[in-house]
Amino acid sequence: MAAVYKSLAKTSSKADKMDIDEDSKSSGNGVRKNKQRVLILSSRGVTHRHRHLLNDLAAMLPHGRKDVKFDSKSNLYQLNELAELYNCNNVMFFEARKGKDLYMWFSKVPNGPTIKFHAQNLHTMEELHFQGNCLKGSRPILSFDATFETEPHLQVIKEVFTHMFGVPEGTRKSKPFVDHVMGFSVADGKIWIRNYEIREVAKTKGDDGDEEEEGATSKKSKKGGLDSKETDISLIEIGPRFVLTPIIIQEGAFGGPIIYENKRFISPNHVRAELRKSKASRHVARQEQTRDNLARKRKLGLENGEAFKDKSGLDTRELFA
Amino acid sequence: MAKKGAKLAAKAPIAKSQSDGVTDKKNRRKSNDPPVEAPIAETNEDEEWEDEDSEEDSDLEEEGGGVDFSKLEDINDSDSDSEINNSDSENEDNDEEEEEESEIDVDDLNLDDMDPEEKEELAATTRVRQTINNKDALLAALKRISLVPTDIKKAALVPFAYHMTLVTSKPTQEVIPSIDDDLERELAFLNAARESALKARNLLKKEGVPFTRPTDYFAETLRSDETMEAVKQKMIEAATAKKASAEARKQRDLKKFGKQVQVQKQQERAKEKRATLEKINELKKKRKDGGSASLGAREADDMFDVAVDNELGGGNKAGGKRGRSGGDHGPPNAKRQKKNEKYGFGGKKRFGKSGDAISSGDMSGFSAKRMKNGGGAGDGKKTTFSAMSAKAKGSKPRLGKDKRKGGAGRR
Numbered sequence: 001m002a003a004v005y006k007s008l009a010k011t012s013s014k015a016d017k018m019d020i021d022e023d024s025k026s027s028g029n030g031v032r033k034n035k036q037r038v039l040i041l042s043s044r045g046v047t048h049r050h051r052h053l054l055n056d057l058a059a060m061l062p063h064g065r066k067d068v069k070f071d072s073k074s075n076l077y078q079l080n081e082l083a084e085l086y087n088c089n090n091v092m093f094f095e096a097r098k099g100k101d102l103y104m105w106f107s108k109v110p111n112g113p114t115i116k117f118h119a120q121n122l123h124t125m126e127e128l129h130f131q132g133n134c135l136k137g138s139r140p141i142l143s144f145d146a147t148f149e150t151e152p153h154l155q156v157i158k159e160v161f162t163h164m165f166g167v168p169e170g171t172r173k174s175k176p177f178v179d180h181v182m183g184f185s186v187a188d189g190k191i192w193i194r195n196y197e198i199r200e201v202a203k204t205k206g207d208d209g210d211e212e213e214e215g216a217t218s219k220k221s222k223k224g225g226l227d228s229k230e231t232d233i234s235l236i237e238i239g240p241r242f243v244l245t246p247i248i249i250q251e252g253a254f255g256g257p258i259i260y261e262n263k264r265f266i267s268p269n270h271v272r273a274e275l276r277k278s279k280a281s282r283h284v285a286r287q288e289q290t291r292d293n294l295a296r297k298r299k300l301g302l303e304n305g306e307a308f309k310d311k312s313g314l315d316t317r318e319l320f321a
Numbered sequence: 322m323a324k325k326g327a328k329l330a331a332k333a334p335i336a337k338s339q340s341d342g343v344t345d346k347k348n349r350r351k352s353n354d355p356p357v358e359a360p361i362a363e364t365n366e367d368e369e370w371e372d373e374d375s376e377e378d379s380d381l382e383e384e385g386g387g388v389d390f391s392k393l394e395d396i397n398d399s400d401s402d403s404e405i406n407n408s409d410s411e412n413e414d415n416d417e418e419e420e421e422e423s424e425i426d427v428d429d430l431n432l433d434d435m436d437p438e439e440k441e442e443l444a445a446t447t448r449v450r451q452t453i454n455n456k457d458a459l460l461a462a463l464k465r466i467s468l469v470p471t472d473i474k475k476a477a478l479v480p481f482a483y484h485m486t487l488v489t490s491k492p493t494q495e496v497i498p499s500i501d502d503d504l505e506r507e508l509a510f511l512n513a514a515r516e517s518a519l520k521a522r523n524l525l526k527k528e529g530v531p532f533t534r535p536t537d538y539f540a541e542t543l544r545s546d547e548t549m550e551a552v553k554q555k556m557i558e559a560a561t562a563k564k565a566s567a568e569a570r571k572q573r574d575l576k577k578f579g580k581q582v583q584v585q586k587q588q589e590r591a592k593e594k595r596a597t598l599e600k601i602n603e604l605k606k607k608r609k610d611g612g613s614a615s616l617g618a619r620e621a622d623d624m625f626d627v628a629v630d631n632e633l634g635g636g637n638k639a640g641g642k643r644g645r646s647g648g649d650h651g652p653p654n655a656k657r658q659k660k661n662e663k664y665g666f667g668g669k670k671r672f673g674k675s676g677d678a679i680s681s682g683d684m685s686g687f688s689a690k691r692m693k694n695g696g697g698a699g700d701g702k703k704t705t706f707s708a709m710s711a712k713a714k715g716s717k718p719r720l721g722k723d724k725r726k727g728g729a730g731r732r
Contacts (some may be wrong), residue, residue: 012623034468034483043554059543060680125544129552136541137533143484143517159467160488166406169482177534177676178627180526180543183514185493194510198518200533231533233518251458259462261453291472 034168039083039109041067042094051104052124054094058242060195061165062173064092073097076105076254078294083109092254094119105254106160111251114233115160117191118265125239131239132197134180139167140195140233141178147186153249153260154186157203180238189264191244196235203232214316355398481524487517686719 040058042050043282058066072078073095083091093105093285104121107114142165148158165182167174183194212312314319469476480547496509525532542549660666 001678018505041349084567108466111465113459115605126548129555131552131556133542133549134545136543141487141517141521143521144486144488144512145482145513146489147494149488150492152456152463154607156459156463156466159463162468162484163466166485175540178521178532178540179534181514181518181521183517184509185507185510185513187494187497187506192506192510194507194514196514197509198520198522223610233515235515235518238512246452249462251462257455257458259455259458273356301376316540 010048011227032150036063036166036168037184038064038090038092038164039067039079039085039086039088040064041070041079041082043073043096044069044071045099046094046096046102047099047120049124050094050096053122053240054241056125059136061167063167065090072297079107080109080253085089090160092164098269098321103247108160108163108166108240109253112250112256113156114164114250114252114256115157115161116247118149118247118268119242120190121241121243121245123239123241128239128241128298130236130237130239132180132199132236133197134197135175135177137167137171137173138175138177138179139169139171140165141181141198142166143181143183144154145185148184154245154259155247156249157191159186181235189245189247189262193242195238195240199234200231201234203264213214229276235276460487480528481521482528482530485521487520489513489516674721676722680722680725683722683725 038061040061042053042054046054054066058064064084066081067086070079070082070093079091079093083089089109091105091107091109091202093107095103095105097103102119104117104119106117139278142162144158144161148154161184179198181196181198183192183196185192185194245265246260247260247264247265248258250256251259464471468485469479491513493509493513495504496512500506522532
């Protein structure tokens with residue numbers, strides 16, 4: 001019975017929705033149905049940590065589709081076809097280089113844009129040992145830093161994050177309650193991503209600072225006839241943690257002109273090379289010294305055991321030869 | 322390497338040779354057309370192709386596809402608006418573009434004669450990172466993909482539950498004092514997220530979307546029970562370790578304190594001892610000064626000791642006495658005495674009963690009266706016992722040496 005009722009209700013609600021959609025279309029509201037699917041995959045040569053992070057993210061996204069490792073780092077446009085194959089309109093691609101650096105590509109397929117990030121400070125859920133936990137597939141609240149509204153490239157990044165990390169309403173396998181927040185903050189030119197559980201706790205009367213804050217909100221909720229006054233929100237981190245540095249934004253999906261490039265980004269290869277160079281400089285200095293010493297000795301003629309000789313015409317050997 | 326790949330990928334769909342690409346770029350820069358146009362046309366093509374391909378998607382994209390050209394103009398309009406608004410910044414942009422052009426030219430001149438491979442290598446190593454920030458293109462891309470219309474009035478109609486996205490009131494960057502301070506930084510992130518969570522809860526409740534998970538709602542969680550168990554175990558371990566360390570510290574402190582107490586006790590004892598000795602010395606002095614000078618040395622000592630004992634309140638009376646005059650004591654008790662006799666107790670046993678000079682000189686048992694009475698010896702010879710009993714009234718028979726001695730000891 002329940003199934004029949006459900007299906008009936010579904011169709012009716014769907015019809016309603018369609019009506020609404022049509023209304024909105026006619027009124028020019030232009031709100032598209034939020035339908036996102038994310039293809040999550042990595043290149044070959046990822047480390048265990050990269051792989052675990054990928055698994056964590058895949059677990060968090062019920063609208064995600066995890067695929068096998070992609071066997072190319074130069075022909076990334078092939079990913080478009082792959083996404084098409086899986087009916088995905090987003091691609092989250094983990095590109096590992098040299099078995100240590102991780103680059104993350106976030107792309108809207110088929111029309112772009114594509115954002116390339118360098119991922120650092122990766123910490124997976126398992127290794128962090130935080131106490132938080134949440135329902136698998138519940139819709140997260142996406143909390144963006146105010147900085148995201150200031151620059152066009154950050155706006156684009158925000159929008160893409162919304163598509164990727166935000167679970168669309170009514171996604172299959174998604175849970176009906178909201179119990180975690182994803183925080184995106186910009187600091188030091190990087191994007192810091194955190195994931196917290198929302199735990200509603202009985203409110204203590206001791207904290208006055210929050211009371212004032214809460215006062216305004218609870219008034220609002222009273223108007224709405226809801227009881228959020230008794231509970232306070234405390235956040236407990238779940239994990240994973242990672243930091244993304246935007247490198248480039250391309251106009252197309254894994255292609256097209258570069259419309260943003262981060263000048264402040266320094267390639268990890270470059271960083272390592274600098275380190276090596278600084279170490280090498282010591283060796284070079286030593287080498288130079290030995291070479292100088294040799295040259296000086298040769299100039300003095302000490303090299304072959306005979307002193308330097310002035311071969312002028314007034315030399316005794318020349319005169320009495 | 323990544324750059325190279327990206328470049329290649331970028332060029333592949335356009336299908337142009339490298340040099341062509343460069344000149345094309347230049348042309349586009351020189352002409353006043355917004356750089357957005359070419360890719361957008363491309364995307365239109367894509368969309369059309371998509372329309373043919375899948376119906377479902379076409380439903381979604383149709384309005385986008387249909388409106389796209391008008392949108393394009395919209396974009397242009399908005400661009401022009403922004404240009405009017407930010408004429409200064411636009412000039413700067415132009416300058417930047419010119420710089421970029423010159424850089425590209427120089428690169429071309431230098432690299433013309435080289436192998437393409439070498440060229441790329443050199444480009445990878447010597448490339449100066451350019452400032453590319455094509456705001457118009459970025460905004461166009463944003464407009465193309467945005468879920469919520471950029472128009473504020475229209476955006477207000479979209480329910481919050483649709484996107485669940487919030488922007489905090491303050492940029493986090495300002496709150497963080499130093500990026501290397503982990504604690505402060507994480508706190509700032511947490512506070513930002515908390516602010517959003519509170520706001521989102523109110524918004525969602527207003528819209529009637531369920532927020533709180535009921536306690537009887539069980540479902541698969543993001544982290545498995547084993548993981549959570551491990552986490553709990555770890556926490557318990559940490560807690561116990563903390564407790565143990567606290568206990569150990571307490572014990573250590575107690576030990577330290579106990580030592581102090583011990584030291585104090587020892588000091589007290591030493592003090593007492595010193596005080597007693599002082600008292601003794603004082604008394605000694607007093608004695609020497611007083612009338613005890615006439616007494617003999619040994620006797621004086623004895624006397625003195627008794628006085629001291631009296632002075633100290635009789636604490637060690639018994640012990641003191643025993644140490645001094647053990648020999649003068651009577652036997653401890655009869656049984657002991659008997660045993661001593663039987664098994665021997667100190668001293669020489671042999672010839673103990675035989676007479677010697679002293680015993681023969683001892684005349685204590687002799688009486689002249691008995692000697693004068695006579696017959697005593699004869700009687701004694703007959704039977705010792707009868708003689709003894711007969712003469713018991715008058716006088717005791719003389720005891721042996723041993724007995725006599727014992728009697729003397731008994732006093």
